[in-house]
Amino acid sequence: xxxDSPTAHELVGPMLHQLNNDLSLIMGHLELALNVxxxxxKLLKRLEASRAAALRMADRVRENQTKVRETKRVSA
Numbered sequence: 001x002x003x004d005s006p007t008a009h010e011l012v013g014p015m016l017h018q019l020n021n022d023l024s025l026i027m028g029h030l031e032l033a034l035n036v037x038x039x040x041x042k043l044l045k046r047l048e049a050s051r052a053a054a055l056r057m058a059d060r061v062r063e064n065q066t067k068v069r070e071t072k073r074v075s076a
């Protein structure tokens with residue numbers, strides 16, 4: 001690999017950061033939708049499932065960000 005080639009953490013880190021930003025936006029919109037869903041139980045159930053999935057994805061992003069930071073420290 002040449003010295004000019006980016007390392008894995010240089011490629012993955014910014015991607016994970018952007019994914020985290022996008023998830024924050026999605027979760028904010030889900031919260032707004034939950035607040036206006038009223039008594040529509042079918043809609044509430046779907047929104048709650050979507051929020052749970054977004055929270056799981058946010059956890060995975062954080063786990064991977066930690067791994068990238070650890071890899072960066074080890075390789076430095």
